[in-house]
Amino acid sequence: MLDRKLTRKDPEKVRKGVAARGVDFDIDGFLELDERMRDLIQETEKLKHRRNTVSKEISALKKQGADASALMEEMKENSGRIKETDGELKEMEERIAGLELGIPNIPHDSVPYGTCDADNPEVRRWGEIPELPEKPLPHDEIGEKLGILDMSAGSLISGRGFVVLRGDGARLSRALVSLMLDIHREQGYEELAIPYLVNRDSMIGTGQLPKMEEDMYHCEKDDLYLIPTAEVPVTNIYRDAVLDGENLPMKATAFSPCFRREAGSYGQETKGMIRVHQFDKVEMVRWTLPEKSYEDLEILLDDACAVLQALELPYRVIELCSGDLSFSAAKCYDIETWAPGSDRWLEVSSCSNFEDFQARRARIRFKREKGAKPEFVHTLNGSGLALPRIIVTIFELNQTPTGKIRIPKALVPYMGGQEYIEA
RNA sequence: GGAGAGGUGGCCGAGCGGCUGAAGGCAUCCGCCUGCUAAGCGGUUGUAGGGUUAACACUCUACCGAGGGUUCGAAUCCCUCCCUCUCCGCCA
Numbered sequence: 001m002l003d004r005k006l007t008r009k010d011p012e013k014v015r016k017g018v019a020a021r022g023v024d025f026d027i028d029g030f031l032e033l034d035e036r037m038r039d040l041i042q043e044t045e046k047l048k049h050r051r052n053t054v055s056k057e058i059s060a061l062k063k064q065g066a067d068a069s070a071l072m073e074e075m076k077e078n079s080g081r082i083k084e085t086d087g088e089l090k091e092m093e094e095r096i097a098g099l100e101l102g103i104p105n106i107p108h109d110s111v112p113y114g115t116c117d118a119d120n121p122e123v124r125r126w127g128e129i130p131e132l133p134e135k136p137l138p139h140d141e142i143g144e145k146l147g148i149l150d151m152s153a154g155s156l157i158s159g160r161g162f163v164v165l166r167g168d169g170a171r172l173s174r175a176l177v178s179l180m181l182d183i184h185r186e187q188g189y190e191e192l193a194i195p196y197l198v199n200r201d202s203m204i205g206t207g208q209l210p211k212m213e214e215d216m217y218h219c220e221k222d223d224l225y226l227i228p229t230a231e232v233p234v235t236n237i238y239r240d241a242v243l244d245g246e247n248l249p250m251k252a253t254a255f256s257p258c259f260r261r262e263a264g265s266y267g268q269e270t271k272g273m274i275r276v277h278q279f280d281k282v283e284m285v286r287w288t289l290p291e292k293s294y295e296d297l298e299i300l301l302d303d304a305c306a307v308l309q310a311l312e313l314p315y316r317v318i319e320l321c322s323g324d325l326s327f328s329a330a331k332c333y334d335i336e337t338w339a340p341g342s343d344r345w346l347e348v349s350s351c352s353n354f355e356d357f358q359a360r361r362a363r364i365r366f367k368r369e370k371g372a373k374p375e376f377v378h379t380l381n382g383s384g385l386a387l388p389r390i391i392v393t394i395f396e397l398n399q400t401p402t403g404k405i406r407i408p409k410a411l412v413p414y415m416g417g418q419e420y421i422e423a
Numbered sequence: 424g425g426a427g428a429g430g431u432g433g434c435c436g437a438g439c440g441g442c443u444g445a446a447g448g449c450a451u452c453c454g455c456c457u458g459c460u461a462a463g464c465g466g467u468u469g470u471a472g473g474g475u476u477a478a479c480a481c482u483c484u485a486c487c488g489a490g491g492g493u494u495c496g497a498a499u500c501c502c503u504c505c506c507u508c509u510c511c512g513c514c515a
Contacts, residue, residue: 045484055496059441075495
């Protein structure tokens with residue numbers, strides 16, 4: 001959520017920011033509504049002021065045993081008016097708040113302008129892409145051959161977009177989670193184990209709702225949502241809190257499965273385990289001082305890259321252009337690994353600075369010192385990392401001519417000393 | 424799921440329908456006092472929104488879990504919901 005005062009004071013900035021994302025939003029209509037609401041506020045407050053003063057008069061009169069019925073009669077009418085204007089005001093507030101929740105964050109000044117992912121500039125690369133057999137196999141073929149990936153079992157028990165890992169495949173997945181959490185713990189993140197079902201307020205807090213409702217799994221009976229990322233429960237642990245500024249930045253990491261309906265994605269994208277409805281991910285979240293958040297974004301990015309370096313997987317970092325930014329982000333880097341069997345780069349992490357956009361929605365604040373006014377923190381998060389695509393990359397990049405998969409050295413201890421996955 | 428108890432300021436805790444933004448205590452900060460420590464004395468300290476101001480300030484409104492209702496007037500009465508605790512039931 002943007003600062004309403006900013007929208008009032010500098011509508012041009014908001015207009016430009018929103019336009020850079022390719023979003024059409026009627027700022028003028030919004031401001032007009034805002035203005036009308038403020039008029040209405042004044043009107044009701046005048047009436048309420050009258051009510052307060054006259055109530056005291058009535059009380060005084062009654063105490064003296066005098067007759068207050070004339071005033072009471074007047075107040076009856078006044079009360080009716082208050083009820084009316086209050087009702088109107090409430091309606092208007094809801095309308096404005098509804099509109100406001102639909103305004104995306106404004107891209108940071110450093111974000112390059114663009115309309116789609118083709119406009120995302122590459123920031124840097126790490127690692128060498130190794131020699132591979134003439135025709136590298138895609139991960140799903142490798143996995144099925146070795147009996148460690150079972151696509152048909154997934155669709156049998158749940159449907160399209162669900163996969164089953166078996167044997168060493170499942171163990172590899174578990175090993176990856178442990179390695180990632182250990183790395184982030186050493187980087188100073190507090191490890192959390194969090195709920196995978198959250199309430200609506202949490203989903204609004206981080207910005208998934210109301211915009212992305214169609215992409216979320218929802219349990220109607222209990223009005224709970226399956227989390228699309230651990231970002232939601234983790235960021236929301238400090239919803240409505242006032243943090244101690246001296247403790248910032250605070251940082252936490254958590255593993256969770258992620259549930260996404262992926263409404264509207266079809267075709268090649270969905271082949272194998274590249275895009276599935278449920279996947280595992282380790283996430284990092286940071287709560288930081290506003291003036292430090294862009295420094296923090298670079299650190300966060302490095303913290304995510306550290307995992308890929310430990311796994312010896314070559315990657316590139318790209319910066320999302322204005323038109324490709326997610327709803328809540330002010331700036332975002334994606335990290336991609338090379339999947340030779342699929343002949344493409346795969347996004348395995350997304351590191352974003354939300355500035356105070358989420359904090360404002362979730363009311364996460366801090367005080368610089370004891371008596372200071374509470375301010376909104378800046379929140380950031382990044383995947384560290386998304387599992388299935390890492391598995392895809394390991395399968396495809398580490399396949400040997402003899403049809404085995406080499407396990408990255410850092411992972412070997414987590415695999416009980418096993419160095420290869422073979423049939 | 425059933426029965427009961429409860430949700431008040433940073434914390435604890437009082438609160439007859441009007442004089443309660445809210446007693447009292449603790450804590451905070453400021454000053455006084457005490458040669459240190461402890462104690463004592465006086466004062467101070469919420470959040471959000473509106474108006475106004477260059478700004479300090481000032482002023483109004485709202486907020487006692489949330490939302491409704493009754494009333495001239497609600498922290499206080501009524502209803503609904505949420506949460507916490509205790510007991511019972513059910514279940515990994």
